[in-house]
Amino acid sequence: MTSSPAIQTENLGRVYKIRGSRKEKEIRRELVALKDVSLEVKQGELFGLLGPNGAGKTTLIKILTTLLAPTSGWGKVAGIDVAQAPRQVRPLINMVSGGESSGYGLLTVRENLWMFAQFYGVPSKEAYRRIDAALKDIGLDDRAHTKSSDLSTGLRQKMNIVRGFITDPRVLFLDEPTLGLDVGASRDVRRIVRQWLGADAGRTLLLTTHYMAEADELCDRVAIINGGQVLTCDSPEALKRRLQRDALFEITTSPLNGLPVSALEKLDGVRKVTHSVADGSVTFKLILKEDAALAGVINTLTAANVVIQNFSKHEPTLEDVFVDLVGSSIEDLEQEGEDA
Amino acid sequence: MPEATVRLSGWRLFISTVFARAYPRLIGQQREASWLVFEVLLPLVSVSAYVFVYRALKAPEEYVGFVVMGGAMTAFWLNVLWSMSSQLYWEKETGNLALYIMAPSSMTAILLGMALGGMLATALRALVIIVVGSWMFNVHYVVLDFVQLFAVFMLSMTALYGMGMMTSSLFLLLSREAWHIANLAQEPVYLASGFYFPIKSFPFWIAAAASVIPLTLGLDGMRQLIFPSGAALGFLDVRLEIGILILLSALFLVGARVLLDYMEKLAIREGRLTESRR
Numbered sequence: 001m002t003s004s005p006a007i008q009t010e011n012l013g014r015v016y017k018i019r020g021s022r023k024e025k026e027i028r029r030e031l032v033a034l035k036d037v038s039l040e041v042k043q044g045e046l047f048g049l050l051g052p053n054g055a056g057k058t059t060l061i062k063i064l065t066t067l068l069a070p071t072s073g074w075g076k077v078a079g080i081d082v083a084q085a086p087r088q089v090r091p092l093i094n095m096v097s098g099g100e101s102s103g104y105g106l107l108t109v110r111e112n113l114w115m116f117a118q119f120y121g122v123p124s125k126e127a128y129r130r131i132d133a134a135l136k137d138i139g140l141d142d143r144a145h146t147k148s149s150d151l152s153t154g155l156r157q158k159m160n161i162v163r164g165f166i167t168d169p170r171v172l173f174l175d176e177p178t179l180g181l182d183v184g185a186s187r188d189v190r191r192i193v194r195q196w197l198g199a200d201a202g203r204t205l206l207l208t209t210h211y212m213a214e215a216d217e218l219c220d221r222v223a224i225i226n227g228g229q230v231l232t233c234d235s236p237e238a239l240k241r242r243l244q245r246d247a248l249f250e251i252t253t254s255p256l257n258g259l260p261v262s263a264l265e266k267l268d269g270v271r272k273v274t275h276s277v278a279d280g281s282v283t284f285k286l287i288l289k290e291d292a293a294l295a296g297v298i299n300t301l302t303a304a305n306v307v308i309q310n311f312s313k314h315e316p317t318l319e320d321v322f323v324d325l326v327g328s329s330i331e332d333l334e335q336e337g338e339d340a
Numbered sequence: 341m342p343e344a345t346v347r348l349s350g351w352r353l354f355i356s357t358v359f360a361r362a363y364p365r366l367i368g369q370q371r372e373a374s375w376l377v378f379e380v381l382l383p384l385v386s387v388s389a390y391v392f393v394y395r396a397l398k399a400p401e402e403y404v405g406f407v408v409m410g411g412a413m414t415a416f417w418l419n420v421l422w423s424m425s426s427q428l429y430w431e432k433e434t435g436n437l438a439l440y441i442m443a444p445s446s447m448t449a450i451l452l453g454m455a456l457g458g459m460l461a462t463a464l465r466a467l468v469i470i471v472v473g474s475w476m477f478n479v480h481y482v483v484l485d486f487v488q489l490f491a492v493f494m495l496s497m498t499a500l501y502g503m504g505m506m507t508s509s510l511f512l513l514l515s516r517e518a519w520h521i522a523n524l525a526q527e528p529v530y531l532a533s534g535f536y537f538p539i540k541s542f543p544f545w546i547a548a549a550a551s552v553i554p555l556t557l558g559l560d561g562m563r564q565l566i567f568p569s570g571a572a573l574g575f576l577d578v579r580l581e582i583g584i585l586i587l588l589s590a591l592f593l594v595g596a597r598v599l600l601d602y603m604e605k606l607a608i609r610e611g612r613l614t615e616s617r618r
Contacts, residue, residue, distance in 0.1 A: 016611055062614065065442050069609045086608075091347065091444040102435040104364040106371045111363070118360030119443035119450070121348035147371075 004079030006171050006204035007041035007064060011073035013228075014059050033059040035228045036073065041221075044201050046194075048219030049208040050318065052333040056228040057208035058097075061173050064206070065095045077171055091120065094169040096160045098179025105149025109140065109159050112148050113166060120167040127166065134162040138192050154185030161189060165196055172196075174207040178214060190218055210330050212318040224322055226333070231325045236318055243316035243324060246271060247288040251297070252281050252310035259304040267300060269293025274329050281309060287324055349444075357445035361453025362460070365423075369461045379415055379465045384473060387411035390536045391477050402567045403537070405481070408473035409566075410535035412466040413559055416500060417529055419462040421522050424454060424504030429511045429518035437512075438614045447600055451508060455501040481566045488578055489565045495585035496558025502592030503554060509596065509603040513612050529553055538563065538573040547575050554588050557581040 014034040034056045041047040049057045062068035064075050066086035075082045077089045103112035110131055117127035135141040138158045143151065148159060157177070164172050174193065178186035197205050209215050215222050216236045223233040232239065264273045264284070272287040288294060291313075301308060323329055328336075348356055369375065390407040431437040440450050473479065483489055511518045532550040533539070539547045539560055550556045561581040564574040576584075607613045 014611075062438075062611075065438075067438050067441060067608065067613050068611050087444070090442060093442070095438075095442060097435065100435040102439055104368075106368050107364055111367070115360045115363060116439065116443075118356045119440065119445045121353040121356060121444065123348060124356075 004076070005040045006043045006045065007039065007047070007075070007077055007206060008079075009037050009039045009060075009064075009073065009075040012037040012060070012063065012070050012075050013072035014056075014063060014068065015071045032228050034063070034070075037225075037228075037230050038073075039223060039230060039233065041204060041206060043204050044197075045220045046197055046205045046207065046218055048215040048222040049206065049225055050210070050212065050215045050222050050322070051208075051225035052210055052330045054334075055210075055225045057225055058175055059228075060225075061095065061175050061206070061208060065093055065173055066090060092170040093173065094120075094164045094167050095173040095175065096164040096177060097174075098157065098176035098181075099153075100160055101156070102160065102163075103148050106147060108145045109135070109148055109151070110144045112159065113163055116163050117166050122167060130166045130168075131162065134165050137195065138162055139188065154181050154188075157181055157185065157189065158192075161192060170202060171204045171206065174205065176208055176210070178209070178211065186214070190214065193218065210334070212322065212330070216318050222318065224318075224325060226326050232321075239318060239321045240316040243287065243320050246316070246324075247291045247294070248314055248316055248320055249284075249286045249288065249294060249297075250310075250312050250314060251284045251286065251301075251308060253284070253301060254282070254307040254309065255280060256282055256306055257304050259301070259306060263300055263304075264297055267293065267296040269296065272323055272327065274323050274327075274332060276329075276331065282306075285320070285323060285329070287320060347444075353445050354449045357443075357449035358453040358456060361450050362457030363453075365454065365457025365461050369464065375465060376468075379418065379462075380468050380472070383411045383414055383469055384476075386414075386536075387469070387473050388476070400569060402569045402573070404477050405474075405479040405567050406538060406563055406573075407536050408470060408477060408479050409563060410537075410559060411473060412469040413533075413555055414530065414535055415462050415465045415469060416459070416497070417533070417535075417555055418526070419458045420500055420504035421526055421529075423458050424451075424501065425507040425525075426511055426518045426522040427454060428508050429514055432512075432613065435614070441604065441608075441613055447604060448505075448597055451505045451596065451600065454508075455505060459497055459501055482568050484565050484571075485578075488582065489562060491582055492558055492561035492565065492578065492585065495582060495589055496554050496561075499554030499585055499588040499592055500558070502589055502596055505596035506592050506599055509600040512603045512607045513610075529555070532556065534559060538575070540573055540575050551575075551584065552588070554585060554592075557585055557588075561585075 012034060013036060016031040016033055018029045018031055037060060049060065051057050059068065063070050064077055064082055066082050066089055069083055078092050080088045082089050107115065113131045114124065114127050117131070122130070132141070135144050138161065140155060140158050140162065143155060148156065151159065161177065164174070177193070178189050181189065193205065197203050207218065219236060221233060221235050222239065224231045261273060261275055264270060269289045270286065270293055271289055273284060275282055275284045286297060298308065319329060326333070347353070387407050391404050394403045394407065428437060431440065440447060514521070533553050533556040539550060539556055542550065560575045561578050564570040564578050
């Protein structure tokens with residue numbers, strides 16, 4: 001056993017050259033997907049990359065899993081450079097993505113898993129032993145002989161996660177593993193992931209998610225990523241502690257009657273304001289320097305004849321940390337991305 | 341970092357990968373019976389059309405056998421075109437390609453598995469076409485040299501699937517245009533390879549150019565070896581055709597290996613393994 005970190009990156013970057021249409025052939029656009037990412041993940045850690053869609057999380061995973069070459073910097077898995085020696089890295093890793101439809105629908109769950117195990121050189125007998133044990137752990141043993149095309153999304157994702165486990169990777173990459181799953185299936189996936197990691201101290205897991213609660217619940221450390229850059233990296237508790245000096249409120253109101261949100265942002269003692277509109281109500285999330293600043297917010301709202309429907313103070317969450325760092329919530333950023 | 345669990349490596353990993361990737365093709369044969377319609381019945385309809393044309397023209401009866409044999413061999417061509425050459429495009433769309441590349445086994449082993457599985461599954465389809473077609477149209481075969489016949493068939497398959505492996509790497513970089521390119525290649529090869537007529541009917545240089553497609557010489561050689569008048573209608577001497585097929589096999593297999601390595605590196609550099617749109 002050596003002391004090299006499970007994952008290490010230094011100024012890692014990736015720029016995509018985007019081809020224009022025939023008319024625009026001369027115009028080559030560039031998209032910076034990842035910029036100067038420096039991270040270190042210790043062996044045994046469950047490390048989370050938290051950020052909105054398009055933040056660069058998947059690009060980082062693709063580089064670390066040898067599927068994409070970086071355009072700057074370097075990345076290592078188990079001390080091996082992923083761009084220089086991909087063939088040495090591959091036996092040590094595996095990856096599962098949320099919503100993937102890998103494998104072949106006409107094969108059964110057990111057959112699909114056996115097939116992928118063969119690509120990693122797991123002898124058949126050992127592969128079946130691992131598959132049967134993992135399917136039992138994950139509660140999919142009764143579907144072992146079901147064709148994978150007949151599985152629901154949640155069950156299919158469980159099968160994919162077993163695919164990641166059975167090759168016994170030293171570093172497992174989970175890219176949005178609970179994407180599109182219902183609450184129960186997501187909870188199962190989180191439980192299984194924790195269980196797998198806890199079973200062997202030599203295992204490391206890097207998980208990307210845009211679900212704050214998932215990162216908070218699962219991860220030992222979290223890197224918040226946006227616009228291809230890592231904004232901060234620490235344990236969820238430490239990140240939240242940074243906001244504990246602040247007062248965090250959530251206020252639900254009637255429509256704003258033309259009151260600009262900037263009127264609240266300009267108030268003394270107000271650090272950040274985000275808002276969302278749903279069902280005719282407006283929900284504000286406020287980060288205030290102190291409780292006393294709330295009076296100014298309420299006065300401003302009531303002066304504009306805005307009715308306060310609900311009001312609560314809460315402990316900082318990772319979502320608040322994200323808002324504090326980026327100035328917008330993940331949902332808002334993703335909505336902007338879709339609108340663009 | 342501790343070493344991962346001891347696993348097969350080297351040639352044992354290669355063999356286990358080939359077998360594992362061949363498995364879906366072989367098992368699919370049993371689970372999806374639709375091939376009986378699309379890959380046996382429909383080719384037999386085409387075969388019948390040509391047979392009736394030849395009979396209406398009072399062509400030599402061997403031509404009927406030529407057509408039945410050509411109909412059987414189209415199964416291999418369709419398999420190579422749609423399930424080898426363009427397969428990596430579909431694998432990319434489903435996410436399998438990324439998993440193949442990320443696995444410690446080589447892509448050559450994956451492609452070889454596809455080829456082997458496809459070849460064995462298609463052999464059954466081709467056999468059914470030959471048996472049913474021969475029964476329907478009363479075709480008789482006289483094998484002149486079993487060894488040469490076996491050699492021509494095996495070399496044709498090696499070269500054909502080698503070509504499929506080579507072209508499949510080109511599809512690594514393609515997105516939806518892969519579909520159109522495969523469509524574009526389908527019919528011209530029917531014509532150039534002489535599926536339904538002896539390629540001796542072509543001017544020499546056209547037949548020579550068409551011989552780059554392994555099925556052309558393969559079909560021609562097999563027809564010469566199993567029909568009494570085959571040799572008279574053959575394009576080149578069978579031994580020469582065997583020599584050319586050996587060369588084509590080596591060329592396509594080596595080409596497949598080299599091109600696949602190059603294309604894989606290029607696709608990783610350009611980010612095209614998982615993102616079709618870029």
